[in-house]
Amino acid sequence: MESFSSKSLALQAEKKLLSKMAGRSVAHLFIDETSSEVLDELYRVSKEYTHSRPQAQHVIKDLIKVAVKVAVLHRNGSFGPSELALATRFRQKLRQGAMTALSFGEVDFTFEAAVLAGLLTECRDVLLELVEHHLTPKSHGRIRHVFDHFSDPGLLTALYGPDFTQHLGKICDGLRKLLDEGKL
Numbered sequence: 001m002e003s004f005s006s007k008s009l010a011l012q013a014e015k016k017l018l019s020k021m022a023g024r025s026v027a028h029l030f031i032d033e034t035s036s037e038v039l040d041e042l043y044r045v046s047k048e049y050t051h052s053r054p055q056a057q058h059v060i061k062d063l064i065k066v067a068v069k070v071a072v073l074h075r076n077g078s079f080g081p082s083e084l085a086l087a088t089r090f091r092q093k094l095r096q097g098a099m100t101a102l103s104f105g106e107v108d109f110t111f112e113a114a115v116l117a118g119l120l121t122e123c124r125d126v127l128l129e130l131v132e133h134h135l136t137p138k139s140h141g142r143i144r145h146v147f148d149h150f151s152d153p154g155l156l157t158a159l160y161g162p163d164f165t166q167h168l169g170k171i172c173d174g175l176r177k178l179l180d181e182g183k184l
Contacts, residue, residue: 031067032183038174039063042150045167049155059149062142070127073134086130091184093123098175098184104160105172111160113153120151 031039039060047056073079079087097119104111124147128140149155159168178184 031064034174034177034181035183038171038178041167041170041174045155045159045164045171046149048164048167049158059146063146066127066139066142066146069135069139070131073131078134079130083130086126090123090126090130093119093126095179095184097123098179102172102175102179105168111157113156113160116156117151117153120147123147124151 042063043056043060046059047053050056074087097116100116100119104116124143127143127147131139131143158164159171175184
């Protein structure tokens with residue numbers, strides 16, 4: 001008997017279509033205004049750190065594609081009970097990372113790149129485990145690209161250094177708002 005699922009086919013088409021359209025307009029469908037502002041600041045930090053506009057655009061585009069695909073999977077109830085537990089663990093780790101980033105930004109001389117990089121690496125690993133059976137190896141590569149980029153100790157050190165104070169302030173403001181609203 002041939003196994004065919006229109007729901008599965010529709011989900012694949014939706015993920016494919018949204019990944020082709022990843023940009024500001026699609027991001028606003030799945031990503032709120034505050035998150036968008038944080039992403040814009042992350043883009044600026046990445047661009048200034050790498051001195052490469054295309055590289056910065058690529059990493060943010062990958063981040064948006066991954067966020068949209070995971071949102072589509074979650075919205076369509078694609079995760080089983082064990083995967084939902086992983087999703088909860090991912091959210092907790094992401095929240096812990098955000099609170100740590102805020103703490104480092106607010107309390108002088110507390111920043112430790114290894115701590116923040118470790119939290120981001122844990123987030124990456126949990127997310128990869130969560131989407132292991134749902135997304136393609138190409139999407140897994142995007143997840144690695146995003147988390148490896150932002151967990152780079154050099155980038156983190158630069159972000160918490162004097163040259164990026166304005167960007168860090170805006171990122172912290174956005175993270176604080178997302179935490180306060182329960183969106184992170």
